[in-house]
Amino acid sequence: MYTLGIDIGSTTSKCVLLKDGSEIIAKSLRVGGLGTKGPDSSVNDIWESEEVKKAGITKKDLDRAIVTGYGRRNYEGGDGEVSELTCHALGARFVFDGLRTVIDIGGQDAKIIRLSEDGRMTNFVMNDKCAAGTGRFLDVMANILTVDVDDFTKIAEESTDASPISSTCTVFAESEVISQLANGAKMPDLIKGICSSVASRVAGLARRVGVQEVCCMSGGVAKNGAVRKALEEELKVNIAFDPLAQHFGAIGAALWAYNEHMRKSKSANK
Numbered sequence: 001m002y003t004l005g006i007d008i009g010s011t012t013s014k015c016v017l018l019k020d021g022s023e024i025i026a027k028s029l030r031v032g033g034l035g036t037k038g039p040d041s042s043v044n045d046i047w048e049s050e051e052v053k054k055a056g057i058t059k060k061d062l063d064r065a066i067v068t069g070y071g072r073r074n075y076e077g078g079d080g081e082v083s084e085l086t087c088h089a090l091g092a093r094f095v096f097d098g099l100r101t102v103i104d105i106g107g108q109d110a111k112i113i114r115l116s117e118d119g120r121m122t123n124f125v126m127n128d129k130c131a132a133g134t135g136r137f138l139d140v141m142a143n144i145l146t147v148d149v150d151d152f153t154k155i156a157e158e159s160t161d162a163s164p165i166s167s168t169c170t171v172f173a174e175s176e177v178i179s180q181l182a183n184g185a186k187m188p189d190l191i192k193g194i195c196s197s198v199a200s201r202v203a204g205l206a207r208r209v210g211v212q213e214v215c216c217m218s219g220g221v222a223k224n225g226a227v228r229k230a231l232e233e234e235l236k237v238n239i240a241f242d243p244l245a246q247h248f249g250a251i252g253a254a255l256w257a258y259n260e261h262m263r264k265s266k267s268a269n270k
């Protein structure tokens, strides 16, 4: 049985094709979320992928597709939609055993999801009102510094003395970074300071619901090692990372599609 998870975010569109609810056959990621060609291109990449072609799978073999993410309600290419919270929790649990906390930082929001011992969502807290504490803050700063956000981890590692960012508002922080640059602040120190600022905002949010290990990050900012490290220091927990982190939402949607399809086929066979 093949199911597809489509996660349409604010910044990127991700897809995962799952076999029998247990094996990832293919994944895709396109820059461009809601209102762009990103979602269609990302779905198309799955069907055009080497893995899918090699396995001889075609669109006709697809049993169910579920859409999640910020843009899920406006996308018509799926059989249903499910909330991002549910999908990130499901997807992260697919990878990490005994998971109790998910820290999801995407392009436009941050969420902390608490799970019970048996994996049910028990609580969550979310920031979708302010860019500080989200990928957006990092993207804005990367743009000012003319550095690729993908290089933040590597550059921040060279920092000897992080430059703290005192402004909590993205617009003011932008001016602060520009004036620190003009005053000769070093790039690694600035980038480390920027990443710590995001971590500090998210840690404040996380403390509201409490963080318990096993704790992992999901969303694209999980790939930013400097944010991850600063969060570990702030929250005094280990934060697990998996290279699939940005796809957890899509994995969760594909799993949801699998469970739904199983339920429907069981009731049809009764």
Ligand code: ADP
Residues within 6 Å of the ligand: 008, 009, 010, 011, 012, 013, 033, 069, 105, 106, 107, 108, 109, 134, 135, 136, 138, 139, 149, 150, 151, 152, 218, 219, 220, 221, 222, 223, 224, 246
């Ligand atoms: P959304 O689901 O809201 O579209 P994502 O979960 O895809 O967002 O995360 C997008 C964010 O992830 C970007 O704003 C960027 O800051 C960050 N990001 C993506 N890839 C990387 C990378 N390789 N290194 C560091 N940060 C990254």
